Amino acid sequence: MASLLGRFCRKLVVPGSAHGSRMTSTTACGSETVKSLNLYSAINQALHIALETDPRSYVFGEDVGFGGVFRCTTGLAERFGKNRVFNTPLCEQGIVGFGIGLAAMGNRAVVEIQFADYIYPAFDQIVNEAAKFRYRSGNQFNCGGLTIRAPYGAVGHGGHYHSQSPEAFFCHVPGIKVVIPRSPREAKGLLLSSIRDPNPVVFFEPKWLYRQAVEEVPEHDYMIPLSQAEVIREGSDITLVGWGAQLTVMEQACLDAEKEGISCELIDLKTLLPWDKETVEASVKKTGRLLISHEAPITGGFGAEISATILERCFLKLEAPVSRVCGLDTPFPLVFEPFYMPTKNKASSSSSLSSPSKNTHFLIHGFSRLL
Amino acid sequence: MAMWFARSRNLVSSLRQNLGLSAILIKRNHSSPRPVFTNYELSSKVFLDPSTSFRHESTAVESQPDLVQQSDHEDDAQELDFPGGKVGYTSEMKFIPESSSRRIPCYRVLNEHGKIISDSDFIPVSEKLAVRMYEQMATLQVMDHIFYEAQRQGRISFYLTSVGEEAINIASAAALSPEDVVLPQYREPGVLLWRGFTLEEFANQCFGNKADYGKGRQMPIHYGSNQHNYFTVSSPIATQLPQAAGVGYALKMEKKNACAVTFIGDGGTSEGDFHAGLNFAAVMEAPVVFICRNNGWAISTHISEQFRSDGIVVKGQAYGIRSIRVDGNDALAVYSAVRSAREMAVTEQRPVLIEAMTYRVGHHSTSDDSTKYREADEIQYWKMSRNPVNRFKKWVQDNGWWSEEDESKLRSSTRKQLLQAIQAAEKWEKQPLTELFNDVYDVKTKNLEEQEVGLKALVEKQPQDYPTGFHI
Numbered sequence: 001m002a003s004l005l006g007r008f009c010r011k012l013v014v015p016g017s018a019h020g021s022r023m024t025s026t027t028a029c030g031s032e033t034v035k036s037l038n039l040y041s042a043i044n045q046a047l048h049i050a051l052e053t054d055p056r057s058y059v060f061g062e063d064v065g066f067g068g069v070f071r072c073t074t075g076l077a078e079r080f081g082k083n084r085v086f087n088t089p090l091c092e093q094g095i096v097g098f099g100i101g102l103a104a105m106g107n108r109a110v111v112e113i114q115f116a117d118y119i120y121p122a123f124d125q126i127v128n129e130a131a132k133f134r135y136r137s138g139n140q141f142n143c144g145g146l147t148i149r150a151p152y153g154a155v156g157h158g159g160h161y162h163s164q165s166p167e168a169f170f171c172h173v174p175g176i177k178v179v180i181p182r183s184p185r186e187a188k189g190l191l192l193s194s195i196r197d198p199n200p201v202v203f204f205e206p207k208w209l210y211r212q213a214v215e216e217v218p219e220h221d222y223m224i225p226l227s228q229a230e231v232i233r234e235g236s237d238i239t240l241v242g243w244g245a246q247l248t249v250m251e252q253a254c255l256d257a258e259k260e261g262i263s264c265e266l267i268d269l270k271t272l273l274p275w276d277k278e279t280v281e282a283s284v285k286k287t288g289r290l291l292i293s294h295e296a297p298i299t300g301g302f303g304a305e306i307s308a309t310i311l312e313r314c315f316l317k318l319e320a321p322v323s324r325v326c327g328l329d330t331p332f333p334l335v336f337e338p339f340y341m342p343t344k345n346k347a348s349s350s351s352s353l354s355s356p357s358k359n360t361h362f363l364i365h366g367f368s369r370l371l
Numbered sequence: 372m373a374m375w376f377a378r379s380r381n382l383v384s385s386l387r388q389n390l391g392l393s394a395i396l397i398k399r400n401h402s403s404p405r406p407v408f409t410n411y412e413l414s415s416k417v418f419l420d421p422s423t424s425f426r427h428e429s430t431a432v433e434s435q436p437d438l439v440q441q442s443d444h445e446d447d448a449q450e451l452d453f454p455g456g457k458v459g460y461t462s463e464m465k466f467i468p469e470s471s472s473r474r475i476p477c478y479r480v481l482n483e484h485g486k487i488i489s490d491s492d493f494i495p496v497s498e499k500l501a502v503r504m505y506e507q508m509a510t511l512q513v514m515d516h517i518f519y520e521a522q523r524q525g526r527i528s529f530y531l532t533s534v535g536e537e538a539i540n541i542a543s544a545a546a547l548s549p550e551d552v553v554l555p556q557y558r559e560p561g562v563l564l565w566r567g568f569t570l571e572e573f574a575n576q577c578f579g580n581k582a583d584y585g586k587g588r589q590m591p592i593h594y595g596s597n598q599h600n601y602f603t604v605s606s607p608i609a610t611q612l613p614q615a616a617g618v619g620y621a622l623k624m625e626k627k628n629a630c631a632v633t634f635i636g637d638g639g640t641s642e643g644d645f646h647a648g649l650n651f652a653a654v655m656e657a658p659v660v661f662i663c664r665n666n667g668w669a670i671s672t673h674i675s676e677q678f679r680s681d682g683i684v685v686k687g688q689a690y691g692i693r694s695i696r697v698d699g700n701d702a703l704a705v706y707s708a709v710r711s712a713r714e715m716a717v718t719e720q721r722p723v724l725i726e727a728m729t730y731r732v733g734h735h736s737t738s739d740d741s742t743k744y745r746e747a748d749e750i751q752y753w754k755m756s757r758n759p760v761n762r763f764k765k766w767v768q769d770n771g772w773w774s775e776e777d778e779s780k781l782r783s784s785t786r787k788q789l790l791q792a793i794q795a796a797e798k799w800e801k802q803p804l805t806e807l808f809n810d811v812y813d814v815k816t817k818n819l820e821e822q823e824v825g826l827k828a829l830v831e832k833q834p835q836d837y838p839t840g841f842h843i
Contacts, residue, residue: 089647089650089654091646093643098613098616098655100617101615101618101620101621105622109617140584140603141603175811
């Protein structure tokens with residue numbers, strides 16, 4: 001009965017059913033209780049459930065013991081013990097390597113990297129070891145129980161080393177999955193799916209939303225499927241694709257565009273690797289236009305992969321070049337953050353969102369303002 | 372002031388009486404302001420000679436707690452409190468020397484002539500075990516020789532030998548239990564051999580044929596076998612070390628009577644993962660045995676270009692890890708050391724570090740010609756005079772457990788078996804093309820399904836552009 005209810009509940013978040021004007025879904029399901037939670041609390045709930053439902057699961061990383069620098073691991077050590085929830089030495093390659101070892105022995109290791117900006121020492125372990133563990137062993141071994149969580153993205157004052165969006169580096173690695181939730185409710189379900197997925201997953205949490213985003217989050221154990229994008233706002237003139245905190249910005253751009261009579265379809269990719277090409281393709285075939293937006297620098301960003309794929313699949317249906325509204329090709333700056341960011345006015349003034357299909361002249365002019 | 376002086380005088384004289392401390396302590400004159408160092412003082416006292424009384428002094432404090440209480444609070448307290456615990460202090464500025472006056476000695480049991488050194492500590496090895504160990508060391512030698520030649524003949528793409536390190540390979544394996552999980556670097560096929568991996572299985576991996584458990588995805592010598600608790604070899608250096616800490620921790624949590632055992636070369640200890648692995652194992656109190664094969668060379672880089680410490684054994688204490696240096700070419704010493712380390716790791720739930728001194732007789736791999744960077748004489752010396760296999764053979768023979776007849780029978784039958792294994796492996800069917808796409812994830816993803824369809828169509832259309840034998 002509960003699982004039936006669960007399936008029913010999950011159906012409420014599929015494309016088309018969420019009300020267009022509200023980013024965050026408030027629908028409760030039947031008798032399941034929901035609670036108003038921010039992102040870090042939703043993550044915390046997911047972790048509690050993960051550790052509760054699998055006695056062979058572990059949560060560790062720098063400072064997780066007292067609750068973590070973002071409070072995502074509050075209460076875990078007290079509840080599950082220091083053997084399962086513990087601080088590690090300050091060493092990302094050690095954290096991930098140790099996690100791989102635990103996972104290779106059939107455990108679930110949910111490791112925390114304090115900021116995505118510090119994930120690079122672990123890059124070797126992630127790319128050369130975790131991603132290839134199953135493949136290189138002929139499936140004799142695997143470290144599918146490994147999930148790496150890291151806060152990512154702009155926070156207003158983070159500068160070079162507390163604001164990065166490194167997702168593109170990881171999307172280029174066959175063998176791992178890359179997941180980015182947009183809201184508390186999404187985060188809980190996606191994190192549980194990531195933890196339980198039999199493949200190593202890198203889970204980036206938009207730190208800007210840890211406190212900022214509040215949503216009704218079901219209290220029960222639920223999972224949101226990976227590699228399934230969601231149309232969170234239906235429209236007919238242009239498709240916008242994004243992930244994480246950027247979707248809030250894009251939604252504002254959609255509202256502004258709507259005032260000009262442009263109907264926008266907004267898609268949350270959720271899983272960047274492997275990504276749901278079909279949902280984006282179907283949408284662009286309908287609208288004829290695509291705008292991709294991400295905080296990470298534009299050159300080599302994941303938007304390029306989406307753009308190239310959609311071009312291959314939807315070329316004849318496209319009415320305008322694919323537009324990318326992204327971060328600048330600079331290290332993430334401090335005082336210049338407002339200028340660096342792909343804000344809603346950058347999205348709105350990009351050629352695709354300015355009077356689409358009406359004025360070719362304007363289109364060409366707007367093209368040059370593409371960032 | 373006078374009172375203070377008198378008290379400290381008493382302190383000093385009571386220490387002298389009770390502990391017979393050397394002149395260094397007495398020279399510390401509390402009655403006058405701290406003097407500027409004279410040249411004499413700088414040269415002789417700045418460096419802490421480990422054999423001086425400084426260590427005794429802090430030990431003295433520990434064993435004479437009333438001394439601490441007796442001292443006036445105005446006196447320097449004998450210990451200071453810091454995060455991390457109490458630490459004795461000194462007003463004498465002394466640097467710990469960069470190296471000890473004496474290198475850490477190497478534990479050995481057998482001399483070069485295969486005779487047990489009198490009064491050696493060692494764990495006795497039965498005839499059955501000794502003969503098996505010797506047979507496996509000889510088998511490893513034959514296997515290395517023949518596979519190396521097969522690569523030279525172009526039959527396999529790559530190979531690397533363990534020549535000179537047979538004692539480390541076999542004796543360490545013999546000292547472990549089959550449940551101990553091994554995370555190798557890449558020069559430890561002997562451990563897998565000991566555990567029962569067959570010559571055919573080795574050959575299959577080298578040829579990457581359909582019977583290869585690794586499904587032809589990696590270069591030769593990247594063996595792995597879950598059945599034998601031997602993690603698949605990966606080329607990046609030292610990545611296995613922090614993983615071993617995690618494996619050890621998993622075994623501890625499962626309360627298994629087993630530990631993780633992981634290998635690394637001298638070069639690998641320069642990697643960050645060495646530091647990460649040892650530190651994590653120590654902090655997490657994980658049962659891990661770290662075995663470093665110090666064979667003198669990391670490809671062409673001699674250890675003098677790798678580190679400035681006294682090898683690797685001295686690094687153990689820096690992590691709070693018990694360590695030992697062993698003669699890696701002495702099978703009995705290696706056996707005892709690894710056996711003891713393993714017991715400590717499991718019963719005390721702690722990591723242990725073993726530095727096995729040896730020499731890499733072979734080239735780094737078939738892609739290397741080591742005569743380009745080292746003397747042929749040096750190689751020859753180690754090959755002939757410091758050969759671990761011969762040394763152990765002498766001991767086994769002296770015990771009457773092995774004859775020359777046994778020797779020639781073993782070598783010729785192993786050689787024959789290997790040649791057959793190679794011939795069979797070479798002829799064996801190739802992996803089906805679908806194995807290119809499997810196991811990237813647990814289930815093939817859409818993009819891989821599409822790519823597989825696309826590739827199959829292309830291969831069917833233009834088969835002349837592709838190697839034959841890969842069943843579509």
